[in-house]
Amino acid sequence: MAVDELSDLVKITEPSFYENPVPIYQRLQQEAPVFYYAPLDMYVLTKHEDIRFAAQRQDIFSPTGGLLLTEIMHTKDTPLREEFFDPAGELFPYTDSPRHRQLRRLLTPAFTPRALATMTAELEESCRALVDTIDANRPIDFVEAVASRLPILFASRLLGTTSSDVTRIRRWSDLLENIGSGTLTADELHDVAQEFKEMSGFFLSEFDRKRQHPGTDLMSTLLDATLDGEKLSEAKLIMYCTLVLAVGTDTTRSLLTGMAIALARHPDQLAQLRADRSLMPTAVDEALRWTTPARGFVRTLLTDAEVRGQKIRAGQRVYLFYAAGNIDPDVFPDPLTFDITRDQDISHLGFGFGPHICIGAQLVRMEAAMLYNMLLDRFSSWELAAEPRRLTHILRNGWHDAPLVFTPANSDTPAANSVAAARS
């Protein structure tokens, strides 16, 4: 039987490709690690080393020509992102240094380990309140009950918004998530963008309130910050706040859901983690590798370059395929095995790499560890009550729902102090 040509199999812009992509990722790594994807004049990188190289060399591989496959697919007069974000806001994930550094630096101090440590008690309170809502012994939708809520609660606390209307904020986050899905036409995306712009109005009223009652939160810091010698414009303030509240929360939802599902499918590892919480950091990173919430991003070459011997010309593009890099056997032995004890000497690409690496990486690790420590204190295990439904999406690896049944811990289980222990 003839082996199918890779060019017939690699359909990275079609949502159905992601129903069973792993065998194709493996073939790409073996047969064509720098694969030419003709429809978009783009080279698909699937080896961890190559992805890291390109992600790090922003002097060659620039995000200015678009980050999402959908943006390259829907080339119109107005870039897709400008339908969602006012260009005056200078959406910094799309900028090169030195501008990228200047813009990003206004946000980084809020996400350092030191800054996050000052918020731990507050964040624990949000997390505990949410875990308290879980009913044991009957199916609940973990996405609706926990995974979609916690990231929004955390981001709201970080920003210092007066309202944390989770349902409303999730709606905006979901609208924005459509931008990368590959399931909507450009016209449909235009309509989505119009509804998304409601979020700007929400932030403007938040800014008014915050100006009158400033605090120590990120929104107050941004309102007080200067760039280019002046206070931030409203477009920039909205850009920053939207990144924190809408861009970072759907990816985290996907991670938290992926971790719950992976542990439910591996009850031995759930029990092992419950008994030994020192495994939490490696378990969270394994869940990041396993889930890879953002499957990949695009870069455009500023100069001619070579990757693994393949010449690529200025103006052509590469796709940093994190989902494939995260199962690269040269970096992760036995890569298809979920293993919470996997000690990653070379880190997964779940947060990307290079100067554009996820700004919230440390927050996300802390958030996942906090949640799972509390869940394991409260419950002895959880099981899938039905098969979770995966999103139809080319960028996001995520789930519409995750029906789980939680089994309460016996009252004699000595696990109550693990959250405090993990924090110290």
Add this chain to the structure above:
Amino acid sequence: MRIQTDHSKCTGNGLCAGTAPTVFDVSEDGYVEVLQDVPGAELAALVRRAALNCPTRAITLLDDDQ
């Protein structure tokens, strides 16, 4: 082993501090801060890992004789 950091590359993400918190921190000005320039041998593996995974290659490790 001695640690050198390059603030012109550092983006202050703090991944190094997450990996080796007794060796690295991010100061309030948003750059990596080395808490011990010459960490003990027991920390060598973690420090190597932090350097290897620094997303902007802002951490360099030098042998003791360099």
